[in-house]
Ligand code: NAI
């Protein structure tokens with residue numbers, strides 16, 4: 082049976098990193114008995130140029146019918162002046178919403194090879210292996226809001242945070258399932274000393290995790306978590322948290338590794354999963370063949386793991402990446418004297434050869 086993958090290169094370096102990644106995804110899948118069929122679709126700025134809209138219906142329909150979507154990045158200065166509802170970034174928000182992608186998974190791993198690039202001491206970050214599970218379709222980003230309005234001469238605005246029990250339950254389940262294949266530790270992050278939504282979150286997390294006896298759940302306030310992430314990042318295994326807290330903590334955790342070009346992500350729902358590197362379209366280096374493709378290549382590994390159940394194929398890609406880095410090959414973003422500097426396509430070729 083052929084598995085359908087929708088590929089959205091997008092804008093800027095998106096095309097280069099996707100082109101570099103596809104042969105690796107194809108080979109890893111094939112080696113493990115999977116036959117992939119790709120459909121390339123437009124979204125973001127490229128779709129605005131072609132169709133006058135960031136997320137064409139054809140792209141959405143193809144994504145809905147696919148097993149998974151692999152996305153490069155969208156956006157760039159060329160489209161900065163278009164109307165807000167037509168911005169390229171609407172494509173990502175639209176895909177998340179339409180595909181019901183409520184769980185955002187961001188692994189943050191620091192091997193001895195990338196530890197020297199971290200802003201923290203190598204001994205603090207070497208060996209970090211955290212999976213952050215962020216709720217993606219609820220909370221304050223989706224609650225009722227009031228833009229600045231004047232009431233009795235005073236201008237006010239508000240945003241409402243709402244979480245329902247089923248919303249918390251399903252995201253905590255994702256975290257617990259992920260922890261089962263890891264160290265079995267889930268830290269649920271909230272602000273239950275202040276917020277009602279967080280108290281419901283904490284209660285629901287406790288009840289949900291009770292269904293996973295082999296998983297150890299603990300709770301942490303978000304301010305403490307922000308501190309612990311830089312003090313003792315190795316103490317974490319899986320972190321599960323709300324949309325807003327997750328937005329902030331994932332960026333904080335990402336810089337532990339010192340390179341935005343290395344990190345993958347997965348967004349999961351009931352159906353099609355979406356996989357993309359955490360960085361944007363990097364217009365400053367687009368078209369030069371120097372972008373680091375590893376974040377996208379590791380996103381392809383997540384695709385194999387979470388959408389196709391091909392854990393061995395995912396691990397094969399992750400091991401190949403690690404082996405090439407161990408051999409001293411670096412893209413420009415991680416280059417240091419003594420290493421071998423390679424282009425986007427050369428890095429991908431080396432990883433492909435290791436598979
Ligand atoms: P960015 O992540 O594109 O770039 C930030 C810095 O990191 C730049 O100096 C860039 O050259 C560098 N960088 C990023 N990825 C790299 C890679 N793979 N290899 C080497 N260096 C890399 O963020 P920025 O500049 O804030 O945004 C640029 C555009 O991307 C904007 O239009 C923004 O809206 C969009 N964007 C799209 C995202 C997506 O599609 N999911 C996510 C974030 C931003």
Ligand code: MG
Nearest residue numbers: 328329331332
């Ligand atoms: Mg963010």
